[in-house]
Amino acid sequence: MTTPFADRLIEGVRAKNTPLCVGLDPFPDKIPALFGNAVEDTSTVLKFGTAIIDIAHKHACVLKPQLGLFEQFGEMGYAVARMLCAYAKQEGMLVLLDAKRGDIGTTAEGYARATIGGPPGFGADAVTVNPYMGKDTLEPFITRAQAEGKGVAVLVRTSNPGAGDFQDLQVGGAPVWQRVAEMLAPECARLRGQSGWSGLMAVAGATYPEEARRLREAMPEALFLVPGYGAQGASAADAVAGFVQAGGPMREGGVVSSSRAVLYPQTAQAATNMADWRAAIGDAMAAAAAELRTACTS
Amino acid sequence: MTTPFADRLIEGVRAKNTPLCVGLDPFPDKIPALFGNAVEDTSTVLKFGTAIIDIAHKHACVLKPQLGLFEQFGEMGYAVARMLCAYAKQEGMLVLLDAKRGDIGTTAEGYARATIGGPPGFGADAVTVNPYMGKDTLEPFITRAQAEGKGVAVLVRTSNPGAGDFQDLQVGGAPVWQRVAEMLAPECARLRGQSGWSGLMAVAGATYPEEARRLREAMPEALFLVPGYGAQGASAADAVAGFVQAGGPMREGGVVSSSRAVLYPQTAQAATNMADWRAAIGDAMAAAAAELRTACTS
Secondary structure, three states: OOOOOHHHHHHHHHHOOOOOOEEEEEOOOOOHHHHHHOOOHHHHHHHHHHHOOOHHHHHHHHHEEEEEHHOOOHHHHHHHHHHHHHHHHOOOEEEEEEEEOOOOOHEEEEEEEHOOOOOOOOOOOOEEEEOOOOOHHHHHHHHHHHOOOOOOEEEEOOOHHHHHHHOOEEOOOEEHHHHHHHHHHHHHHHOOOOOOEEEEEEEEEOOOOHHHHHHHOOOOOOEEEOOOEEEOOOOOOHHHHOOOOOOOOOOOOOEEOOOOHHOOOOOOOOOHHHHHHHHHHHHHHHHHHHHHHHOOOO | OOOOOHHHHHHHHHHOOOEEEEEEEEOOOOOOHHOOOOOOHHHHHHHHHHHHHHHHHHHHHHHEHHHHHHOOOOHHHHHHHHHHHHHHHHOOOEEEEEEEEOHHHHHHHHHHHHHHHHOOOOOOOOOEEOOOOOOOHHHHHHHHHHOOOEEEEEEEOOOOHHHHHOOOOOOEEEEEEHHHHHHHHHHHHHEEOOOOOEEEEEOOOOOOOHHHHHHHHHOOOEEEEOEEEEOOEEEEEEEEOOOEOOOOOOOOOOEEEHHHHHHOOHHHHOOOOHHHHHHHHHHHHHHHHHHHHHHHOO
16 A cells, blocks of 8 residues: 555654755756756756755755756756656655646646656656646646655745735635635545645745745645745745644644755855765755754744 | 747738647547557657648647647657657747746746747747746746747636636636736737737637636737637637637637647547548648638628
């Protein structure tokens, strides 16, 4: 029997003692020259990604590849993303593919197969999806996740500056994002694990902690995927605003992703050899893991 | 100077005398055995796609590849999609890549480059995008489109049965989808062509004609992408509900896409040789083109 994704995720968070999730965002103009020229040679992205995973798996239980940044390299980038997903799983990490997919029934089935399905799909453990088109468009993802012990992270309150444009439109006294959460909440039971947490996750931006607290009330069992900590400006305390007491020393509630701060810290960008680069990345990841750990125990 | 996408699209519609758009939806279990076994061999999809384009370019000015259905074949599928986009353009068609992408700024730039940017991107003439995350997430697509004479088709009122789940939530007396349209309308000027039409397109489902009429009022210059005609159940009259008198014999307003009805008509599925298959596809496309032409002149 396949262990529900929610249980695999919360066990990983507890084992690493931190909700840190490493976001794998390959920016061609940021990948250090130590790895090659990413603009001209897509294998540079593969080298960089493997080197990141070699360190990340010691500090975080989840890797979150940013598919749009791989797609800009064409099918070679798509293939590299797939190889890195397999490599991360080999190194014991869970893979949450940040693809933000969404489409009508038959096409959504294709996307679900492509992202959380096995080869030639990515075989990711979870995938991000966009709810705008309606609940029926999420159904193929949830059905496949239920059958295969996978997770589905639905955009609810995103981290970007313009998140409120549509998400904050007022619907009978509550914002759109809250109505989205209310509609999703009943689906949580379908991906619930023994831990009581559900693999029907909600994306709750770290940059909006008050919304995260309200989202926790609307979707009490949903694990959160929290973007926006670090480079986008939110603090660790803000990032875990939607986390709750769960019986252990740390508050729980999902994972908090960090990309640029742990992939391209100044110390790593300035490194002139691989040993120094590795040390800088390890330090940045350890620091982020610790900061989030502290925020969860305060 | 690059001709605005809107002008290229409306010229194509006028030249073909129909708003038909052929949706390229590769379903592995529907592609005829004449082409090979699509489940085992992704090159079958390439053969099928090229054969479709060889006929489609005579009947329609736009091809709409459904990227999610190509992605289910992994990076080989992604590569096949890219090759078919290039082939369609070679045959004189415009390519509207149905990818429904959307993400925050830096990632959205990656998606914009991957879809409407040149190699290794798809080089599509236009791409579909999801507005849920807010206007700032659409900006990289619009900026690139403005610079390169491309189009951006934003989901507003989709064709699926559950479209109303979120899109019909009432915001101060009007539905969410109308508020989305109102927020997008000012951006139309940025992609407006000499024809007066804008390449900032709106997706308006054929299955909701009353909404399409109201959407036309909210976004008078936006070209529509109308899905849902044919297999999803809407009539030709419904499909062009948002079209208007434009000085010529046909009402205008965008393009109407048809996929399964023109790709997999019963006559083509039953064909035992390529000549019969081609004839059946040609007949189906001609019939769809004619039915939409008639609907635009009545």
